[in-house]
Structures are given as C-alpha cells and as structure tokens.
Amino acid sequence: MNFFLISLIKTAVVLFALLTTLAYLQWIERKVLAHIQLRPGPYRVGPHGLLQPVADVLKLLTKEGVMPPGANSFFYLLAPFLAVAVSLVSIVVIPFGPQVEIFGVQTNLGLTDLNIGVLFILAISSLGVYGVALGGWASNSKYSLLGCLRSSAQMISYQLPLALALAAPLLLVNTLDFRQIVEAQGGFWLGFFPKWNVFAGPFPQLFSFVIFLIASFAETNRVPFDLPEAESELVAGFHTEYSSLTFAAFFMSEYANMVTVCCVATVLFLGGWQPLWPAAYGSDYAPALLFFAAAAALFYHGAQALKTRMWDRFSFPVFGVVFLLLGGLFLVPVLQPVLIPLFWFLAKAGLLIFLFIWIRGTLPRFRYDQLMRFAWTFLFPVAVVNLLVTGLLVALTSK
Amino acid sequence: MDGLLFLTFAAIAVGCAINLVLQTHPISSALSLVGVMGSLAVLYLLLGGEFIAAVQLIVYAGAIMVLFIFVIMLLNAGAEKRPTRRVVALWVSLPLLFTLIALAALLIESQAPKTEVVRFGGFSGGSALAVGRALFTSYLLPFEITSILILIAILGAVVLARKEI
Amino acid sequence: MPNDFPIPLPAPAVPLAWYLILSAILFTLGVAGFLFRRNIITVFMSIELMLNAVNLTFVTFSYRLKQVDGHIFSFFVMVVAAAEAAVGLAIILTVFKNRSTLEIDEVSSMRL
Numbered sequence: 001m002n003f004f005l006i007s008l009i010k011t012a013v014v015l016f017a018l019l020t021t022l023a024y025l026q027w028i029e030r031k032v033l034a035h036i037q038l039r040p041g042p043y044r045v046g047p048h049g050l051l052q053p054v055a056d057v058l059k060l061l062t063k064e065g066v067m068p069p070g071a072n073s074f075f076y077l078l079a080p081f082l083a084v085a086v087s088l089v090s091i092v093v094i095p096f097g098p099q100v101e102i103f104g105v106q107t108n109l110g111l112t113d114l115n116i117g118v119l120f121i122l123a124i125s126s127l128g129v130y131g132v133a134l135g136g137w138a139s140n141s142k143y144s145l146l147g148c149l150r151s152s153a154q155m156i157s158y159q160l161p162l163a164l165a166l167a168a169p170l171l172l173v174n175t176l177d178f179r180q181i182v183e184a185q186g187g188f189w190l191g192f193f194p195k196w197n198v199f200a201g202p203f204p205q206l207f208s209f210v211i212f213l214i215a216s217f218a219e220t221n222r223v224p225f226d227l228p229e230a231e232s233e234l235v236a237g238f239h240t241e242y243s244s245l246t247f248a249a250f251f252m253s254e255y256a257n258m259v260t261v262c263c264v265a266t267v268l269f270l271g272g273w274q275p276l277w278p279a280a281y282g283s284d285y286a287p288a289l290l291f292f293a294a295a296a297a298l299f300y301h302g303a304q305a306l307k308t309r310m311w312d313r314f315s316f317p318v319f320g321v322v323f324l325l326l327g328g329l330f331l332v333p334v335l336q337p338v339l340i341p342l343f344w345f346l347a348k349a350g351l352l353i354f355l356f357i358w359i360r361g362t363l364p365r366f367r368y369d370q371l372m373r374f375a376w377t378f379l380f381p382v383a384v385v386n387l388l389v390t391g392l393l394v395a396l397t398s399k
Numbered sequence: 400m401d402g403l404l405f406l407t408f409a410a411i412a413v414g415c416a417i418n419l420v421l422q423t424h425p426i427s428s429a430l431s432l433v434g435v436m437g438s439l440a441v442l443y444l445l446l447g448g449e450f451i452a453a454v455q456l457i458v459y460a461g462a463i464m465v466l467f468i469f470v471i472m473l474l475n476a477g478a479e480k481r482p483t484r485r486v487v488a489l490w491v492s493l494p495l496l497f498t499l500i501a502l503a504a505l506l507i508e509s510q511a512p513k514t515e516v517v518r519f520g521g522f523s524g525g526s527a528l529a530v531g532r533a534l535f536t537s538y539l540l541p542f543e544i545t546s547i548l549i550l551i552a553i554l555g556a557v558v559l560a561r562k563e564i
Numbered sequence: 565m566p567n568d569f570p571i572p573l574p575a576p577a578v579p580l581a582w583y584l585i586l587s588a589i590l591f592t593l594g595v596a597g598f599l600f601r602r603n604i605i606t607v608f609m610s611i612e613l614m615l616n617a618v619n620l621t622f623v624t625f626s627y628r629l630k631q632v633d634g635h636i637f638s639f640f641v642m643v644v645a646a647a648e649a650a651v652g653l654a655i656i657l658t659v660f661k662n663r664s665t666l667e668i669d670e671v672s673s674m675r676l
Contacts, residue, residue, distance in 0.1 A: 116526075130433070
C-alpha cells in the first residue's frame, strides 16, 4: 500500500510539472524564436508575456469545436487523445534522479524502473504514428490526408536510424534499464572528465548522439522536418481540421514528444543526473551560483530599465528576488541530494530543448523527397556503420 | 491483482477480436486488431515475457498494423457492402462456433492439471538477456535465415508494389 | 479487493488453462473472420489474429516449461508475420491495381 501511495504522489507531481512545463515551453519557444528574429515576442500579457500560455489555454478551451462534414466522428475524436496519451506515457520510464530519502521514505526519483526501459520508449514512439495517421485520415480533407500520410511515412522512416542510434550506447552499457545506464555513466576520468556516453570509450558516442538528435527532429515533426505541418505547404497538415481542445491536444502531444526525446537523449548520451565535474571540486554549488548570477543580471537590468519599459523596473527586481530564493534553496543541505541531481538532469534536457527551438529559428525546412532520401540513403547507412564500428571496438577491447 | 488484470485484458482482447470480425469498415477492423495486440502484450507481461511484449508492440502494433492502415488509406477502402445475410446460415453458424469453442475449452481444461497457475514473476527467464543469449547460441541459424527471409520480403514488396511507367 | 465483491474473482494466480482457452477463442474468431469476410484486407487481418493467438500459446507453454524457447518461437513467428504482411499487402495492391476491387469473391477468374 505504501508503494502505491508513493507512486500516486510521484505521478501527480510529475504530471503537474510536465503539464506546466508544456504550457510554458510554448512561451519559451515563442520568446527564443522572437529574439532570434530580433523582435520582443509575447510581451504584454503579464510581465514579458508570462501569462500568455494562460491566455492561450483559455482561448483554446473556450473556442468552438468544429467537426468537418463527412468526418468519421469516432476516429476524429479518438486521434488527438491517442496522440496525447501515447506521448505522456513515455515520461514514465525516465529517471530524474538517484534514490533519495524524502521525509524518511526511500524512493527513486522517477516513476518506474523497467528492465526494458529502452524498448518501452521505442514501442511508445512506434504507437505515436497512430494519432497522426488517424487524425489526418478521419478529417476527410485533402490537406489532412496528404499531411498525415507524409507525416506517418516520415515518422516510420526515421524510426530506423533512431533505433540504431539508440542501440550503439547500449553496447557500451550492456543494459536496457535507464537507471542502470545513468549509473554506468558515473565517475570521472583523470579525476575531472565526466564518463558520459558521448565521451565514453572504446568509441565515443558522438555520432550516435547526432544521429539520434536528427532522427528525433524528424520523429517529433520539428523543423527542419516539419513539412507535414507547415503552414505554407499544407495549410496545417494533419491537424488542419482540428480546433479548440483537440488542437490543443495535438499541440501538447508534439511538445511532450519533444520533451521525452530530449530526456531520453540526456539519459542515454549525456549522463542523466551525473554532474559535469566532480562534487569534490564544488559542482554542488553550481546551481546556486547559476541562480545567483541570473538574479544579479535581473537586478542590473531592472535598474537600467528604459523609460519605455516601466514595468521592468518593478517586475525584474521581483524576479531577481525569486531567483535568489531559488538559489538559496540549493544550498539547504537537507534538500541537496534531491535538488542537485534534478538540476543537472533538467539543465541538460533544457539545453537540448533550447537546441530544438534554436534550430527551429535558424534552419529552413526540407522538401519531402529530400527528407525521405536523407533518411534512407544517408542516415540509415551511417547509423548501421556506426553500430558496426561500436560493436567491433567493444568486441576488440573487451576481455 | 493478476486475476483482475488477466480478466480485463482477456475481455478486451476477445471484445476487439469480435469487433474485428463484425465491423464493416477495414480501418475499424485494423484498430480493433491493434487493441487485440495491445492487450496480448499485457498478457505476455503477466506471463513473464517482457522482451516479447515489447517486440509485440514495436513490430506488430507499431509497424505491421501501420502498414495495414497505410494500405487501407491508400486504396481508399470503404465499408463493405453487406449482402443480405441468410438467416439459416446465422442460426447454424453461431451455435456451431460456440460449440467449437466450448469443446476446445473442455478439452484444454481436462488436459491441464489444476495446480498449474500463472503468477506474475513466476518466470524470470523471458528477459532481453535470456532471449538474446538463446537467439545467438542455440537459435543462431534460424536467426540468420530470418535475416535473409526479410531481405527477400523487402525485395518482393518493392518489386510488386512498384509503379509501372 | 474486498471480500464482498459481486462476482467471484479467481485467486491471485490465474490457472494456466485460461490462457490456452483465450488463445483458442482468439484463433477461432480468426478462422471465423477468415471464412466469412469478403474484403481481402480484413481476411488478411484475421490471419494476423490467428498468428497472435498462436503466439500466446507459445508464450504460455514457455511459462509452463520454464524455458525461453517459446519466446524464441514467438519471436520468429512475429518476424515471419512481418515479412508475410509486407509481401501480402504488396500483392493486394497489385490485385487492386488490376481489378479495381477488394472483394475476394470477384477475384475468381482462375476458378474452375
């Protein structure tokens, strides 16, 4: 009973955190894209647009849901919920931190600890094709059908390099369990260089990491592989005919897929919750220092705010104080075993999410035949060769 | 708990299988089959076959059925036009079906010893390690032959479905 | 579970025979679908249902004998089913291209 209660509490916490993250990920994306394009982005709804996601959610909830004529209503309504369910489920196997003790309860920072964690992620991403395929087909519209066929073909084509790129670091760690993969990446060479899989011998998994990232861009339908949902090409692809809550569901599933893929890349390649340099050299104080530096920047900019940005004079110092408190939270010794691994994990995953958004603002999109040709004639052979080389080196150097 | 899980997912599997046979539109049948495969994956987990459960979802539900749905969408297959069902056929076939299933069930119940039960965790040899070890030692020849089989299937599918210009 | 649950639940462990009976039911339903449906694709899906039922039997007996060989056979069945699905659907596409119909009753030009 205790186990069920703890799992329930952890699930509630993770679900709440994930859903809030998804909403504010949209804000981050719009802000980063805007600053790449030299414009302010959402600015007026709340200080620096921080209440924009709330406004967007309210708008989406109160919009009228229109079903196109001739649409198969059962599948039309099933598809977005299938997409959301599948994309939210995959967060279950990802470990956020080591085993910790909170209020006297020993628990893993993560929802489950499956023996076949990697296979579970592959299975769930295979099932993600159904939401897209059904949604586009059930809308009874040319753009949707074209978008869904292209999107599903793209997703299944890129699943192969994804799986092969996933398999290569598994040869180094010899386990399918995510928690054990992260624990195998602990320790440091020469006392300071982290033993993450990207740097690990006998073959640093740099190529696998890059292939995995490219394949996951295609899996999550992000730029430069977002032709199936590009506005100038196919109106909006498979979610053309969806409005209000169902559109919000597709939107949410896309961001959840992005978060999942970044978390998986963090765990498999970047060492999960392992710090960048040993704790003996002070890596435990890195999060606190980071937050204090952010607070200092906020105070500085708040004091220097232009006359046209009067709000910043008030909001920036307030946020500065909030960041100071958060930084102070990392110095509390009771909370350190929980917060510091969590910080490293979230920092790495956050960097990858920033990379996704950065590439969205930078690169143009592939044409569809270029996309498919890239998958089958370049990425797949490279992934196979990478796997073979990894296997060869592991076999040669193992005792 | 095991019993509840088994009953639930067995009911879902049988319900989806009946739905597969009864639905007129191929897409509904295809999704019912996906439902069957999903519930069978859970039953494999109860039987200790974690690797097979994952492979079932990845290969069967995630690839083969997507291929089915692709072909159905490509061919724009509509709902089947039902001919007038002959009442005699219905009144004869359904009881015969039930009789067949009941006979099979009775035969199985009489042969299987009552003490054989399935507990979750009773068999731990279905992990990826065990399956991999067996695949690469005792069953290496079939494993390599299936790779050639898949190559032949790829060639066959590409040749058959090619556009003749 | 409370003791006054409306239907009698089985003991926490499930008898092995029930898995085999479920497999038999699924196989029979697959045969019924194979014989009574007229759309080629649905007939093909009934074949896949039969293969799934057989997989369940293999895994059940693997549990009973406490060996992993049943899982291996099931794995090979899945691989063969994948190859068969690919080639079979390609054949269906060719049939549709030539005859513009998906009903097996109409593909009868070689019947005696």
